[in-house]
Amino acid sequence: MTKPAFHAYPTREALAEALSAGVAAVLAGAIATRGSATLAVSGGSTPKLFLEHLARAEIDWAQVEIMLVDERWVPETSDRSNHAMVRRHLMNGPASAAHLLPFYTGHETPDAAIEELELRYCRLTRPFDAVILGMGSDGHTASFFPGADNLDALLRSDGNDAVAAVRAPGANEPRITLTLPLLVDARLLALHIEGEEKRAVYERALSGDDASQMPVRAVLRAPRPQPINVFWAP
Numbered sequence: 498m499t500k501p502a503f504h505a506y507p508t509r510e511a512l513a514e515a516l517s518a519g520v521a522a523v524l525a526g527a528i529a530t531r532g533s534a535t536l537a538v539s540g541g542s543t544p545k546l547f548l549e550h551l552a553r554a555e556i557d558w559a560q561v562e563i564m565l566v567d568e569r570w571v572p573e574t575s576d577r578s579n580h581a582m583v584r585r586h587l588m589n590g591p592a593s594a595a596h597l598l599p600f601y602t603g604h605e606t607p608d609a610a611i612e613e614l615e616l617r618y619c620r621l622t623r624p625f626d627a628v629i630l631g632m633g634s635d636g637h638t639a640s641f642f643p644g645a646d647n648l649d650a651l652l653r654s655d656g657n658d659a660v661a662a663v664r665a666p667g668a669n670e671p672r673i674t675l676t677l678p679l680l681v682d683a684r685l686l687a688l689h690i691e692g693e694e695k696r697a698v699y700e701r702a703l704s705g706d707d708a709s710q711m712p713v714r715a716v717l718r719a720p721r722p723q724p725i726n727v728f729w730a731p
């Protein structure tokens with residue numbers, strides 16, 4: 498395993514500033530060299546400040562495709578919607594020119610939408626330029642939850658599917674997630690975590706190798722040319 502590069506910041510504000518500057522530089526570089534950029538961000542609550550900082554970056558957002566790494570199967574009107582959170586915190590000011598790709602289709606279940614979503618996501622140019630993951634205190638990342646009915650398939654490094662539906666005891670509602678290969682081959686791969694509890698979870702994840710207990714291990718252990726960057730603040 499290539500040891501992750503661990504970046505600790507004194508405050509969440511300082512972390513948000515540094516991470517957003519790094520991501521904006523990667524997106525600007527991608528636009529300059531390839532004409533467009535792809536960014537996958539996480540849901541939950543941790544990314545909000547980072548997204549607010551990123552929204553102010555002066556880059557050519559019209560060339561940027563933004564997606565979520567995972568989504569809870571709820572409409573955008575739900576306060577559980579990751580898409581609504583990203584729209585609220587990122588799609589403002591300069592960043593509102595970007596294209597935000599939704600996961601939720603209105604189908605009753607993510608399984609019923611899987612064919613449509615597979616078509617939508619497999620056409621995206623890979624590798625993605627930047628993927629910013631979060632982590633739950635149960636060691637899940639994206640929607641790779643411990644106890645998920647299809648966790649082995651989700652964590653296969655050689656799988657061909659871009660997206661997968663997930664059900665897991667700790668996940669509340671059914672989920673949809675990008676699969677491991679799409680996430681770990683990103684040019685910039687970051688894990689953004691905050692607080693002492695999540696730091697302890699991260700340390701525990703590093704010290705073992707059973708990904709079924711802590712699925713984030715599959716990301717931390719994935720072979721990559723560049724190490725994963727971990728961004729942490731108390």
Ligand SMILES: O=C1O[C@H](COP(=O)(O)O)[C@@H](O)[C@H](O)[C@H]1O
Pocket residue numbers: 539540541542543544566567568569579630631632633634638639640
């Ligand atoms: O449910 C989810 O949780 C994780 C962690 O969220 P946080 O609120 O603890 O920051 C998140 O990374 C994932 O995208 C989301 O769907």
